[in-house]
């Protein structure tokens with residue numbers, strides 16, 4: 432279902448005209464109300480009316496996370512606190528959190544784009560939404576809460592964590608719609624499988640997953656275990672939260688950007704030049720309608736590409752490809768750029784493994800070492816145990832793997848496949864089922880870079 436066809440299916444020339452009009456308004460608004468933008472543009476000798484169309488946007492410099500940090504907490508707000516009705520913050524891995532404010536109007540936009548996301552995934556009034564995104568400073572929980580209510584869903588504000596209770600309620604209340612991170616969807620699926628609930632008996636039919644990178648193989652696993660059809664949702668707190676872009680259930684091939692509210696560009700990470708459609712670079716977003724925290728050309732750090740190819744769902748909004756990673760969580764291992772999602776995709780092609788893994792980068796000598804800790808599936812390990820005569824050790828130690836042909840083969844084939852696709856030699860450590868980190872509702876930490884600790 433398309434919630435707002437008047438915007439989501441607007442012919443592109445009209446959509447671009449709307450963007451141009453809103454862009455010139457927001458540039459003037461930011462210039463008049465945010466000292467940071469006034470100084471920036473004055474320093475360049477740029478008058479706000481010189482940015483009258485989207486082509487002029489390249490005149491405006493990028494806004495970076497460090498700019499928000501330098502004006503911590505409220506220095507970039509464009510309205511007095513009397514007009515702010517909500518504050519969120521994202522806890523970065525380093526430094527101060529990024530603080531975001533919303534006026535009542537901003538919250539309406541936030542609820543609307545989340546409602547669009549739910550509708551695009553197939554949710555309809557009358558359905559129950561099991562909302563397991565974290566409630567609190569993180570935007571996921573409250574974003575989908577209000578989005579669900581806006582669409583007319585019955586929202587269960589369960590938040591993240593407490594997996595056993597989540598599954599109890601899921602089996603009692605029978606929600607059709609699940610919203611959470613992809614890693615938490617797998618945690619829930621594992622708990623359901625542990626209880627012997629088969630996918631046909633899991634009530635969930637629609638899962639709206641995002642907030643962290645995931646792959647097609649992970650999607651296949653979630654869909655299979657839950658008996659659901661999952662879609663991807665992208666967003667970031669600085670821009671609004673979830674709902675900046677979302678997949679439609681028809682194609683599930685890239686996320687439609689809510690372009691009437693957010694103008695997307697993809698730029699070269701080195702030169703900052705705008706890249707043509709189809710080329711991967713850093714996503715840069717300009718808010719077109721936000722009041723409390725308007726952002727001009729915000730450097731998201733997320734690596735993607737755009738496509739305006741027509742879509743079967745009828746939306747005309749440009750689509751962004753699933754994230755390749757972030758410019759800043761890209762690992763450089765012995766000079767090779769490695770995105771964790773590339774390794775995740777290789778792991779996903781092994782039936783013997785679960786999608787759960789951890790990457791540990793260290794520098795034991797002078798050279799970097801990347802260890803891929805991959806988790807064996809219960810079914811495969813049981814098969815190995817059944818076929819192995821004699822006593823089998825309870826813990827999966829290196830010696831056991833060395834001594835067992837089937838386990839050794841998985842270890843070698845995985846290392847080889849990663850070497851071929853990613854171009855870097857890795858050490859593989861096989862973990863017992865359940866031993867890799869699991870999400871308790873939040874974003875999962877899959878990469879440990881021990882090089883930074885020395």
Ligand code: DLL
Nearest residue numbers: 521571641642643644664665666667668672673754
């Ligand atoms: O993660 C907002 C959100 C909540 C999105 C719920 C989707 C669902 P932040 O905590 O500010 O906001 O983190 C934003 O998370 O820049 C991306 O690097 C990453 N991210 C978000 N969605 C996806 C996704 C929320 N679908 C940062 N795929 C972004 C990959 C994602 N990465």
